[in-house]
Amino acid sequence: xxxxIHRFFRAARGAGVHVSPAESIDxxxxxxxxxxxxxxxxxxxxxxxxxxxxxxxxxLGDCFDLFFSQTEPPRQDxxxxxxxxxxxxxxPAPPSGATSEAGEGQPPEGLGPLAQMxxxxxxxxxxxAIAGASGAASLSDIRYSTQRGIFSSRILDAxxxxxxxxDLDELTATNPALAERLRDALDALREAVRDTVSQGLALxxxxxxxxxxxxxxxNAPLARIERRQVAEMRTLIRQIARRLRERYSxxxxxxxxxxxxxxxxxxxxxxxxxxxxxxxxxxxxxDRPKIVAICDVSGSVAQVSDFFLxxxxxxxxxxxxxxxxxxxxxxxxxxxxxxxxxxxxxxAEIMSKVGFGSSDYGSSLVDFEKEFMSTLTPQTTVIVxxxxxxxxxxxxxxxxxxxxxxxxRLVWLNPEGRLAWGFGDSEMPRYATFxxxxxxxxxxxxxxxxxxxxVATYQ
Amino acid sequence: xxxxxPSTAIEAVESGLAAxxxxxxxxxxxxxxxSQQIEKPILVEGPAGVGKTELAKAIAAWRGxxxxxxxxxEGLDEAKALYEWKYAxxxxxxxxxxxxxxxxLGGAQTLHAALAQLHDFGDVFFSKEFVEPRPLLQALExxxxxVLLIDEIDKSDAEFESLLxxxxxxxxxxxxxxxxVSAITPPTVILTSNSERDLGDAxxxxxxxxxxxxxxxxxxxxxxxxxxxxxSQTLRRQMVGFIHEIRSLDLKKLPSVSETIDWARVxxxxxxxxxxxxxxxxxxxxxxxxxxxxxxxxxxxxxxxxKAARSNVFG
Numbered sequence: 001x002x003x004x005i006h007r008f009f010r011a012a013r014g015a016g017v018h019v020s021p022a023e024s025i026d027x028x029x030x031x032x033x034x035x036x037x038x039x040x041x042x043x044x045x046x047x048x049x050x051x052x053x054x055x056x057x058x059x060l061g062d063c064f065d066l067f068f069s070q071t072e073p074p075r076q077d078x079x080x081x082x083x084x085x086x087x088x089x090x091x092p093a094p095p096s097g098a099t100s101e102a103g104e105g106q107p108p109e110g111l112g113p114l115a116q117m118x119x120x121x122x123x124x125x126x127x128x129a130i131a132g133a134s135g136a137a138s139l140s141d142i143r144y145s146t147q148r149g150i151f152s153s154r155i156l157d158a159x160x161x162x163x164x165x166x167d168l169d170e171l172t173a174t175n176p177a178l179a180e181r182l183r184d185a186l187d188a189l190r191e192a193v194r195d196t197v198s199q200g201l202a203l204x205x206x207x208x209x210x211x212x213x214x215x216x217x218x219n220a221p222l223a224r225i226e227r228r229q230v231a232e233m234r235t236l237i238r239q240i241a242r243r244l245r246e247r248y249s250x251x252x253x254x255x256x257x258x259x260x261x262x263x264x265x266x267x268x269x270x271x272x273x274x275x276x277x278x279x280x281x282x283x284x285x286x287d288r289p290k291i292v293a294i295c296d297v298s299g300s301v302a303q304v305s306d307f308f309l310x311x312x313x314x315x316x317x318x319x320x321x322x323x324x325x326x327x328x329x330x331x332x333x334x335x336x337x338x339x340x341x342x343x344x345x346x347x348a349e350i351m352s353k354v355g356f357g358s359s360d361y362g363s364s365l366v367d368f369e370k371e372f373m374s375t376l377t378p379q380t381t382v383i384v385x386x387x388x389x390x391x392x393x394x395x396x397x398x399x400x401x402x403x404x405x406x407x408x409r410l411v412w413l414n415p416e417g418r419l420a421w422g423f424g425d426s427e428m429p430r431y432a433t434f435x436x437x438x439x440x441x442x443x444x445x446x447x448x449x450x451x452x453x454x455v456a457t458y459q
Numbered sequence: 460x461x462x463x464x465p466s467t468a469i470e471a472v473e474s475g476l477a478a479x480x481x482x483x484x485x486x487x488x489x490x491x492x493x494s495q496q497i498e499k500p501i502l503v504e505g506p507a508g509v510g511k512t513e514l515a516k517a518i519a520a521w522r523g524x525x526x527x528x529x530x531x532x533e534g535l536d537e538a539k540a541l542y543e544w545k546y547a548x549x550x551x552x553x554x555x556x557x558x559x560x561x562x563x564l565g566g567a568q569t570l571h572a573a574l575a576q577l578h579d580f581g582d583v584f585f586s587k588e589f590v591e592p593r594p595l596l597q598a599l600e601x602x603x604x605x606v607l608l609i610d611e612i613d614k615s616d617a618e619f620e621s622l623l624x625x626x627x628x629x630x631x632x633x634x635x636x637x638x639x640v641s642a643i644t645p646p647t648v649i650l651t652s653n654s655e656r657d658l659g660d661a662x663x664x665x666x667x668x669x670x671x672x673x674x675x676x677x678x679x680x681x682x683x684x685x686x687x688x689x690x691s692q693t694l695r696r697q698m699v700g701f702i703h704e705i706r707s708l709d710l711k712k713l714p715s716v717s718e719t720i721d722w723a724r725v726x727x728x729x730x731x732x733x734x735x736x737x738x739x740x741x742x743x744x745x746x747x748x749x750x751x752x753x754x755x756x757x758x759x760x761x762x763x764x765x766k767a768a769r770s771n772v773f774g
Contacts, residue, residue: 022664026497033496034465034489041465044489052663054504054670246657277546 001036002028003135008046008067010140011203015063016210017056023049039068066203111171112163118185119178126189130196133158139200151197156190218445222304223415233444234343237307240448241314248455289455290379291322292407294368296386297350298328298359304415304441306347308385311451313338319455323375326350327364328357333372359389361427362396369399376406381454385413385441388421388428395427397434404434409457413441413450468492481510481517482682490669491518500627500648502612502658502666508715509671511651512610518647519606527601527646528608529594531615537622541632543591549584585636595626596640604644612662613655620662627665673715676703682716687723697734698723700767705746705756714746721745734764 005028009019019027027049034045043064051057117125137154153161164186171179217229217236225233264280293312295305305326312322326334332354337346376382382403388395404410412435414421414428421428432438441450473488483491491514494501503511519526529540553560567573592600598607612620626632630642650666652658674682679699683690699719706713714722722745731738739760747753 018660020664026499029497030493033493034469038466040485041469041489044486045493048486048490048493048667048669052660052668054672057668057670272550277550 005031007140008064009050011063011067012050012060014204015059017051017060017063019050063203066199111167112160114160114164115167115182118164118189119182121185126192129159130155130193134196134200139197140204142197142200143205145201145205148194148197148201151200152190152193155193155197159189218448219443221415221442222307222444222447223301223442225303233307234310236444237311237447238314240444240451241311244315244448244452244455247452289319289381289457290377291319291454292372292375292380292382293322293324294331294364294382294384294386295324295326296328296359296361297326297355298357301359301385301387301415302351302355304447305385306343307444308413308441308447309334309338309347310343311447312383315451315455323372325368325372326354327359327367328354329360329363330354331364331367358391359386360393361386361388361390362394365396365399365403369402373402373406376403378406378408380407381409381411381457382407383411383413383454384431384435385415387414387416387426388412388431389425390427392425395430397427397430400431401434404436409436409454410434411436411450411454412438413447414438415442416440417442465492475521476514476517477685479517479520480685481513482678482685483514483517484674484678487514487669487671490667494647494667498630498645500650500666501669502650502652502663503669503671504652504654505671506673506713506715507653508717509673510716511671512608514671515606515608515649515651518649522606522647524603524647525601525605526608527594527598527605528610530610531612531619533614533616535615535619537619539593540595540619541593541622542596542634543593544585545589545591549589552584587637590634590637595623596632598646598648599626599630599632599640599642601646602643605646607646607648609648609650611653612650613652613658617659620659624661624665627662673706673713676700679703679716679719683719683723686720687727689727690723691732694726694731694733695723697764697767698726701734701739701763702746704759704763704766708755708759710747710752710755711749712747712752718746734767736761736764739764 006024009024009027012019027046030045030049031042034041036042043061046064047057047060051060111119114129117129133155134151136158137151139151139155142148142151164182168179168182168186171182213232214236217225217233220229222233259282261280261282265276265278266274268278268280269276291312293309295301295309297305309324312319312324315322322335323333324335324338325331334346334350337349340346341349384400400410412428412431416426416428418440420426421432428438437453439446439450441447469485469488469492472492473483473485476483476488476491490501493499503514505511515528516526518524564573564576567576590596594607598605609623612623627648630645631639633639673679676699679702680695683695683699702714702719702722722742725742725745726738729738729742740757743753743756743760747756
């Protein structure tokens with residue numbers, strides 16, 4: 001049983017529940033207290049000790065049901081109800097010779113244990129043997145769906161498939177009818193093993209598969225992801241936003257240790273005749289970021305801007321306020337659209353208003369200076385997202401200089417690689433002079449780093 | 460106790476709590492049983508008004524222990540939660556003992572000798588007598604054990620959470636001037652949270668995590684039965700059914716168990732024998748606390764009453 005509980009911990013990790021060694025110790029202690037005979041109580045005990053939030057509880061509950069439906073044999077005609085205790089030895093011998101005698105049609109002597117077990121149709125023994133063999137083949141190490149075949153054959157080998165084949169060859173010569181029955185039983189066995197492996201995959205491999213997919217997605221260029229991945233990318237961006245929130249929203253007031261606030265100390269200790277019993281310390285005041293985001297939504301940059309805006313606007317707890325502007329040939333404010341509508345609708349509306357034109361950085365910057373220059377304060381970080389390709393029109397870098405002078409920082413995120421900057425109609429080098437930082441920003445990972453750095457400068 | 464079968468022990472917890480008027484689901488009873496057996500605090504999460512605080516009170520009453528409550532709020536620090544020095548008393552005593560001090564130091568010839576003598580009786584003002592125990596320290600000092608309720612931990616700052624870690628895992632606190640104070644009897648610790656912010660992993664790891672949601676219909680009926688004995692069975696069924704329908708709406712604040720109990724009291728007070736549209740409309744403000752919620756629920760009232768009455772027939 002201990003073995004089973006440990007395998008359950010691995011399955012729980014697969015289901016996305018964080019199980020640390022300390023937690024598994026606690027869980028084992030709890031299990032020792034409540035015992036394993038009552039499944040409902042066992043489930044409650046594991047849920048109480050392992051899961052740390054409501055979401056985890058649901059995931060773990062499902063995992064528990066799946067896991068223990070696996071170890072339980074389909075039929076319960078043994079007197080002992082606790083069949084989950086079936087010994088997970090590698091030895092595939094049937095647990096008792098007596099049950100195999102009871103089967104219809106005396107199986108001839110000289111057959112291997114597996115053949116005898118199959119012919120006697122003892123389903124409990126077969127289930128136990130499959131469970132034992134999957135333990136021996138370490139099914140809990142399965143990670144990818146492509147490994148299903150190899151694990152199936154490993155389990156079958158551990159159960160003694162080789163011996164069964166020999167028996168089958170022999171029987172075909174001596175007793176064709178029995179051979180036919182054995183062949184059917186073998187097919188059924190294969191199917192049962194395949195099911196076990198699929199279940200194992202569902203149990204143990206979920207985490208790995210998800211990690212792999214997310215890892216690939218994080219490093220995929222945002223501008224070129226496929227349509228069906230857009231939704232997945234949105235979830236990923238939301239995860240990133242949550243991570244950034246957790247990292248940066250925490251303590252907002254930190255005392256500046258060692259600096260006595262003399263005035264407040266004297267005032268507070270007036271009651272004791274100015275003898276300082278209670279001291280007051282100076283606090284460091286920290287600003288929260290104010291962000292002005294200016295995003296190019298023309299052609300190839302549009303997709304990146306979309307994800308960027310989604311990320312910035314889901315950082316409410318960390319960021320004081322965000323003003324967003326979108327442009328291709330002229331510039332409009334889009335903060336309100338993004339706040340009020342769902343990401344899909346908002347982006348569609350922005351696109352219908354300013355999207356898909358050929359970009360004109362110069363006139364867009366003129367628009368910004370004319371109408372929105374007042375949104376900039378000395379606490380503002382201005383983020384410009386665009387490829388700086390202005391179709392050979394006047395880039396008006398002088399406006400960017402004024403923006404830079406009025407704000408705390410000016411960050412330029414460019415989805416193009418560094419090599420392309422300055423070639424063709426790219427005005428990046430001219431703009432770069434006035435930027436505090438210029439970074440490449442083509443993948444979700446780069447996006448996360450860029451935003452994380454921006455928020456971190458305020459901490 | 461240890462010899463008992465776990466399932467009977469859990470039932471004993473359930474009936475023990477029931478005797479105090481707290482109807483616990485089996486999950487809650489299991490959590491209480493386990494926390495006692497493996498000496499771990501319980502972290503209770505769930506929406507407001509489902510009886511998180513009541514649970515602690517019921518446990519205390521059932522075991523006949525004192526309950527010590529620490530209400531958390533922003534800015535709560537160790538001086539208010541753990542201990543504080545009695546500054547005024549220290550000051551007063553130094554004044555009174557001034558002459559005595561002169562006597563003690565009188566024999567000393569040099570400044571060094573005086574200082575050495577002062578060191579000898581040095582820490583007299585930082586001894587147990589001058590410590591003002593706050594809830595956490597009080598809880599550790601109860602000889603017969605107690606139930607320590609740390610209410611709404613999510614309202615406190617992250618720093619305070621770290622302060623709790625030592626108490627939660629080892630049932631002890633360290634006071635720099637005195638050393639480590641260990642619990643005489645480990646208290647039963649209940650923490651409650653409304654999930655206003657995410658608690659740290661370190662804190663969660665040290666606790667059993669119990670989520671109390673809205674109860675199932677049967678359970679809620681039993682809760683109403685135990686809390687408002689005067690209500691008739693049909694009305695009880697109807698009103699609980701009605702509340703379950705209400706909870707399926709998208710409301711700002713869903714009515715929870717405390718609202719159910721309040722409503723039951725109101726209905727008894729108005730001597731209603733059955734739910735009808737009129738009486739529901741008049742008393743809806745007991746259940747729903749926002750104008751917008753009431754407006755959203757108004758048009759549905761008749762359907763919900765009909766549904767509740769229908770489920771009544773089958774139930």
